[in-house]
Amino acid sequence: LAKTDVRGRQAAFLVHAFPMFLPPFLLALGWFHLLGRGGILGAEASSRLLFSFAGVVLVLALAFTPVVTSLVALALRGIDPSFEEAARIVAGPRRVVTRILLPLAxxxxxxxxxxxxxxxxxxxxxxxxxxxxLYPAAVFARLGGVEYAPGEAFGLAVPLLGVALGLLGFERSLAARRSFPVLGLRQRVTIPLPLGAWRGPAGGIVWVLAVLSGLPVAGLVLKASAGGFAGVPAWIGASLTNSIVSAGVAATIIAALGLVVGHGLARGRAGSRLLDAAGVLAFVTPAAVLGVGLISLWNRPATQVVYGSLAIIVIGDVARYGVVGVRTIAAAVAQGPVEHEQVAAVAGAGFARRLFRIVVPIHRRGLAGAWLLALVFCLRDLETAVLFYPPGREPLPVRIFTLEANGPESVVAALAVVQVALTATIVAAGAALLRRAQRP
Known part of the structure; x- marks a missing residue:
């Protein structure tokens, strides 16, 4: 998709990538309406496969494959074209891919x-x-289920910290081998690699994978069309407003923090690297651990004004997804000129003045992109908020999750479609912003 002349590659990429912005639970719900016993394509065998460990693996694999596709595509598009062009002079497409593109990606x-x-x-x-x-479900059951035992939940969460620290160490080793311009949004104009006779088969494979990514969304729409949309006003409650408000506030805070920390990270400041590492640790730490920590910190009589309002959801979103804003803005700043800031510093401009008079105007599209990306991540969050959402303040994904067991199936599917439509609107705005930024 990033480097070859496959037909319709941009459209295929959009169809393939969109589900990664949705809560994976909604995709599982869509597959259920397709392959469950009462599903459109369902049978006893498909239902048994879906409701099994293999089914969980397959659903999560299809949900998260676009993450791999997107990051690798960004890396390939950021490679200096001179390497590829020089290799094409003396080698064929296969050797260019195996000797140049794959090692760099x-x-x-x-x-x-x-x-x-x-x-x-x-x-x-x-x-x-x-x-x-699975393990996260065991922690959740002891915080919000019939097995309520917060002490046991804290004990179960402790081993997960070791996993998080291991992931942080792995990420730090990767960070030492790459630069932000390489992993950023730098785009180079290159001639796609010709696939020749393989163009048709490759295009077929690409579109099969894209359609597989979109099938669960189609399953939700088909189920919701059976009278589900009429029940949305009665069942949605305040969840849509809760989602938009909490995600909007959290995304704004994330973008503001990302501006300061991301700028420092792009300029190589040691303090920013430490804060970035803390953000990465919060992101890779299982949501159950983060939820247990927030509950133990804020579930006190003196802090009920926070714990009993949307503020606790905002805090959870900022803690979990703060690194999204930091890394996005760092990638944008690293690609911009540093000379303007240096000249302003020599002229006596302080940090705040340089930040708001130079960095913000130059990188305003990067800031907007960071805000939109953080907004999408906060809107899709289920596993963090479901652990501590206040009564009556649940976001839409949590509302769908709690209604799934006893709510009307068609209405639950319609609520899921509302989540899909909201996410699609934001992703479309982000795509339009990216296209505008790439214009000369």
Whole structure:
């Protein structure tokens, strides 16, 4: 998709990538309406496969494969074209791919593997919906289920800290081998590699994978069309407003923090590297651990004004996804000129003045992109918020998750489609912003 002349590659990439912005639980729900016993394509065998450990693995693999695709595609598009052009003079396309492109893209693939592992390890909705007992579900059951035992939940969360520290060490080793311009949004105009006779088969494979990514969304739409949309006003409550408000506030805080920390990270400041490491640790730490920590910190009589309001959801979102804003803005700043800041510093301008008079105007599109990306991550969050959301303040993904067991199936599917439509609107805005930024 990034380097070859496959037909319709941009459209295929959009269809393939979109599901990664949705809660994986919604994709599992879509597959259920397709392959469950009462599904459109369902049978006894497909239902048994779906409600099994293998089913959890397959659903999560299809949900998170776009993460790998996107990060590797960004890395390939950021490679200096001179390497590729020089190789094409003396070697064929296969050798260019195996000797030049793949070695340069492997750090991005390793980073993608880290992100996928962190997201999959924290996932709560998919295994619980498919009735497969995994570690995060055991922690959740002791915080919000009939097995309520917060002391046991804290004990179960402790071993997960070791996993998080191991993931942080792996990410730090990757960070030492790459630069932000390489992993950023730098785009180079290159001639796609011609596939020749393989163009048709490669295009077929690409579109099969893209359609597989989009099938669960189609399953949700088909189920919701059976009278589900009429029940949305009665069942949605305040969850949509809760989602938009909490995610919007959290994304704004993330973008503001990302501006300061990301700028320092791009300029190589030691303090920013430490804060970035803390953000990475919060992201790779399983959501159950983060949830237990927030509950123990804020569930006190003196802090009920925070714990009993949307503020606790905002805090959870900022803690978990703060690194998204930091890394996005760092990538944008690293690609911009540093000379303007240096001249302003020599003229006596302080840090705040340089930041708001030079950095913000130059990188305003990068800031907007960071805000939109953080907004999408906060809107899709289920596994963090479900542990501590206040009564009546649940976001839309949590509302769907709690209604799934006893709510009307078509209405639950319609609520999921509302989540899809909201996410699609934000992703479309981000795509338009990116296209505008790439214009000369």
């Amino acid at each position: 492997w750090p991005a693939a390793a980073l993608a593997a880290l992100v996928v592992f962190a997201l999959a390890f924290s996932e709560l909705g998919v295994p619980m919906f498919l009735r497969v007992r």
